[in-house]
Amino acid sequence: MSGHSEKLRFIVNGAIFAALTAIMAQIEIPLPIVPISGQTLAVGLTATILGSRQGAVAMIGYAALGAVGLPVFAGFSGGAQVLAGPTGGYIFGFILTAFVTGYTLEKTTFSLPMAIVANMVGMIITLVCGTFQLKFVLDMTWSQALTAGVYPFIAVGLIKAFLASWIGITVRRRLIQARLIKGDTPSAA
Template sequence: MNNQSKKLRVMMNCAIFAAITAILAQVEVPLPLIPISGQTLAVGIAATILGSKQGALAMICYAAMGAVGLPVFAGFSGGAQVLVGPSGGYIFGFIVTAFITGLILEKTRFTVPMALLANVIGMFVTLFFGTMQLKLVLDLSWGASLAAGVYPFLVVGFIKAFLASYIGITVRRRLIQANLISIPKKEIA
């Protein structure tokens, strides 16, 4: 495969996972301040399948689509005001989460147990960014920030981490077999 084909495949993978994130963002359970949505599941799946760089690029693409006003964020919302609002930290956290989750897998092995560990760490990265912005924007105390931005998401977060790990590794293996994503030489050995 030539270099131009590889670049096109990377761009397509990032666009596909940005779209999947936009779709799963609409699967939502409303809570008072921040809803529980499928966005974080999509972030974990993207990172588990694509790895650090492409996973982060997919989330940058997702955030950029929303920033320009496309209704890709939870509740069919979009615009820069979402990124600077109470829930914007979670969206910025998706980029870092995808990179760290993918990097952990690249440095270890793409297996379900390692993906689960990487996705749990990623969950805490997202919660950190989200809670920090929630605290700053709403001028909450640390206790109130944790009560609104972390505690309601822990149980569901562990479930999403498991689902992202299992789905991600399963789909990744099939995409590799179909020659739709390339794997580093380290993984072949």
């Protein structure tokens, strides 16, 4: 495959997963400050399927689409004010989460057990990034920020980490077999 085709595939895959994240962001359970949404599941899927570099680029694309005002964030919101607001830290955290989750899998193995570990680490990264911005933007105490930005998301985050791992590893193997993404020949792990 030529370098031009590789670059095009990289861009197309990133755009597809940025769009998937935008769609899944609209699946939400409203909470007082930070909603539970499908965004974090999409981030885990993106990293598990695409890996570190392409996953992070997809999340940068997602954040950029929202920053220019497209309604891709939870609740069909968009604009730089969302990124600067109480929940913006979570969105910035998606970029780091996608990179670290994908990198962990690249340096170990794309297997279900390792994907679960990598996605749990990713969940923690997203929650830490989100909680820092939440605390400072709303001038909360650490206790208040943890109560609003971490505790309600732990149980659902563990479920999402498992789902992102299971679905992500399965889809990744199928995409490699179809030669739609690069990767090692999938094992039966």
